[in-house]
Amino acid sequence: MWWSFGLLAVLAPTLLAVHEPPSVTFYNQALAVLGWGLFVAVLAGLPRAGAQGSAGMALRCLSAVLLILAAEALGSAFVWGQLPAGLGMMGSGMSLAALLVLWAGWRSASSQDQDAVLEAFFGALTAAGCVGMVLALVQAFHPAWADGLLIAEPTMPGRAVGNLRQPNHFSTLLVFSCCGAAWLGARQRLPAWVASGLITLFIWGIVLTASRTGMIGMAFLTLWGVLDRRLPRLLRITLVGAPLIYLLFWGGMWLLAHADKNVTFAAEARLHDKSDISSSRFKIWANVLDMIKANPWLGVGYGEFNVAWTLTPFPTRPIAFFDHTHNLPLQWAVEFGIPLTVLLLALCLLALKALFSGLLRDEFDAQGQPTRSTVGACAVIVAIAALHSLLEYPLWYSYFLLPTAFAWGAGLAAQSGTRSEPAAAASGRTSPSMLAGGVIMALLAVWCAADYQAAVNIYAPRAGAGPLDQRIEFGKKMPWWGYQADYADVTSLEDEDPSKPPEAFKRTLHNLLDARLMTAYARSLAEHGQVDKGRYVVQRLKEFRNPLGDEFLSVCKTQPEPGEEPPFQCEPPQQSYTWKQLLP
Incomplete structure (x- = not known):
């Protein structure tokens, strides 16, 4: 079951x-x-287990973090902010789901059935890695078989993305899978040589993703192997040697790519492209720091980073339309303010310390290998998710957030010494x-x-879907995704059609403000008596140097006839506005 x-x-x-x-x-x-x-x-159906000691306190700290995040999401949508209801429900729902899964992980690792439950969890992670490797090999060596239906198409030649479609996501999944295989080997659910072979296979997959995050993740596997002296010898050698295995596969793929021109090695190709982190993330982080300085106490509000950043002047901004800061602490700081962020980070650090301390205490060996292996596997899962969250936003995806929450709860319970009583288990409550x-x-x-x-x-649209305007009107009534219908409503007009009023943009501006939406909103403001605000939005659009923006501004290259007013987008604004003043 x-x-x-x-x-x-x-x-x-x-x-x-x-x-x-x-x-x-x-x-x-x-x-x-x-x-x-x-x-x-x-x-x-598992018996209830109390949350005592330092591990129980850590569990409560994480619970507080998730409850605060849920409250912020709901408040931003329904109380003090303008976030669309659907986004507020999704944000709060994800936080509350993670809270529930966190406690489920604690209960699982505290129960008499912990072996069976954890075997299912870590076994499923291992299975995900095995299936993912089949996908990875197709994407890296025979991409023509990736039809987009059963196997996702790779984003660049020779780069494995699995069916998560993002190489960094797939890399993190494979690190999770390494933990799953190592746990199965440590608990003798798999022979040590099979578990070690699977870990080696997954490391090859991480090489094929060309993910720097996955490469750093090898250090976490090594740390686990060094600290856990009770692991089977071969399994421990494999974990300790994870960076070396990574380098060997990297070198092997380099040789293969140079020997066979039909093979593309994406990791080598990345060394010669311009995808360095400083090309975009450092710029967005600099912008975020400026925004934090401007809103240090309360931030811009949950889910409001994109619209606030887009409508704030940043002449040297990165030209991509970022909807996230690509760094979890900065995301919290810019949206919640510094005081609340300090509290959230302090609670998370306390919970991290409680989880990792189990691998550092010498007396922990007395509890036996099964418990130690659970702590090690869970600690690496949480560590790679935390590392990834400093560079991207994996925990915004439920297929990472929920396994991480379960692992965190299980890892804390494994070292807490708390166990449900057999009598309670027998009662079946x-x-x-x-x-x-x-x-x-x-x-x-x-x-x-x-x-x-x-x-x-x-x-x-599917067959028989009906006219676009009817589909849009129906979609706007949907509580979860109505803001997506708003986007289509305001951006699907022809150039000669009158713009929708600014009120029509009220929800969709808070999702992702891109070039198409900016041009439509600027036109709407100008056509509804707010010309200067429209020009201010155009000034922000220019900073992105986007082809759609260039097309919108192309009319400014033609001199108007004598006595004719130039198009509104060709004149600079007369005053400055805050991002909130520009909202409908």
Whole structure:
């Protein structure tokens, strides 16, 4: 039973290659929430375990973080902010789902059935790595087989992306899989040589992703191997030697690519391109620091980074339309302010310390190898997720957030010494709150997916879908994805058509303000009596040096006839505005 639900929660979301606009990863994420909701509902049958000691305190710290994040999301949407209701519900729902899964991980590792439950979790991670490697080999060596239906198409020649479609995401998944295989080997669910072979295979996959984050993740595997002296000898050697294995595969792929011109080695190609982190992330981080200085106490509000950054003057900004700071502490600081961010980080650091301390205490050996291996595997999972969160935003994706939360809870419980009593286990009492929470998670995932179909029908209409304006009007009524219909409503007009009023932009501006939306909004402001604000938006658009913006400004290259007013976008604004003053 545990295996079935573990595979649904962990493996299944990594298999979906099919996607429909407007979101590339929505189906993967919805399936993860559905699977984890059902898994949690089943785990509710485990006996309750108290949260005592330093590990229990760490669990409460993480719970507080997730509750604060949920409150911020709901408040930004329904109380003090203008965030669309759908985005607020998604943000708060993800935080509350992570809270539920965190406690499910604690309960699992505290129960008499911990071996079976954790075997299902780590086994599912291992299975995800095995299937992912099949996808990776196709994408790297025979990309013509990647049809986009069963196997996602690679983003660049020779680079493995799995069915998560992002190499860094796939790399993090493979590090998770290394932890799963190592746990199975440490607990003798797999022979040590099989577990070591799987870890080696997954490291090859990490090389094929050309991910720098995955490369650094090898150090975490080494640290686990060094600190855990009770691991089987071959398995420990494999973990300690992870960086060397990585280098050997890197060198082998380099030789193969130079020997066979039909083979492309993406990691080598990245050495010669201009994808250095400083080309974009350092610029966005500099902008974010300026925004934090301007809003140090309360920030710009949950989910408001993109619109605030886009409508704030930054002449040297990166030209991509960032919807995230690509750094979790900076994201919190710019949206929540410094005081709350300090509190959140302090709580997270306390929880990290409690998790990792289990690998540093000599007396921990007395508890036996099974517990130590669980702490090690969970610590590496949390560590790679934390590292990745300093460079991107993996925890905004349910297929990373929820396994990380489960691992954190299980790792804390494994070293807490707390165990449910056999009598409690025999009583078979189910936790009503956890059961209800899991069922609600699953139902909300289904509801959100059903709601999503209205947005899909706008951007990729099915047979008999009806006229665009009818599809848009229907989509605007949807509670989860209505803001996507708003985007289509205001950006699908012809140049000669009158613009929608600024109020029509009220929701969609808070999702992702891109070049198409900026030109439409600038026109709307100008045509509805707010010409100077429209010009100010155009000034911000110029900073992105986007082809759509250049096309919008191309009329300014032609001199107007005598006595004719130039188009509004050809004149500079007469005053400055804050980003909030520019909102409808």
